[in-house]
Amino acid sequence: MNYQSLNAYCTEKAVTLLAVSKTRSIEQILELYNKGQRDFGENRVQEWVDKVDNLPSDIRWHLIGHLQTNKLKYIIPKMHLIHSVDSLKLLQKIEELSLKAKVETGILLQYKIAKEDTKYGIDPTADSELIEFSKTLKAVKINGLMAMGSFISNEEVLAQEFEVLINKFNELKNGAFNDNESFKIKSLGMSGDYKLAIEKGSNLVRIGSLLFK
């Protein structure tokens, strides 16, 4: 699919298009940059470190892959948004390092919605301790939620999974985070399922294979 038509589709629906550039070359990234794309997503810290200095400084970088606490020192404060915060321990460490560096770090909480047990993410039915801690944060801004659906094409099952995230978002928006004005991002949907995700309420889609060929 070409960039312009996907970008127009997302713009019309007021959805942020995140170009997932993992495994792609500097040249491939620049090609999209030159068409106007500014939000790019990487899933591995080391790969991003190897690329970032060779790319324009006005790119907004998003980390979308599983993150270990020992890698945090490389990404604070250069990452625009960390999508993959999936544990209390990680959240505590991001707060600690952001306070120390005197910076604000924007994050999304990653929930597990897929039935497949290979996926990372917070259990939506067992998040109360993490949410309580979230309300005490000073240097970390919780900007919304992220999730990945199962790698299946059954739209009925996928729709049910997406609803778990949308319901969790609404529950937090009306509850624990009701005074947090920056809590607005629902990062949901990839190349295979972005249309369904947008239909279900996503406002940020993470697209890789469809954009880069």
Ligand SMILES: *Cc1c(COP(=O)(O)O)cnc(C)c1O
């Ligand atoms: C790779 C990746 C994507 C993009 O997947 P495509 O199917 O190539 O669009 C989205 N989100 C995450 C977390 C990823 O790791």
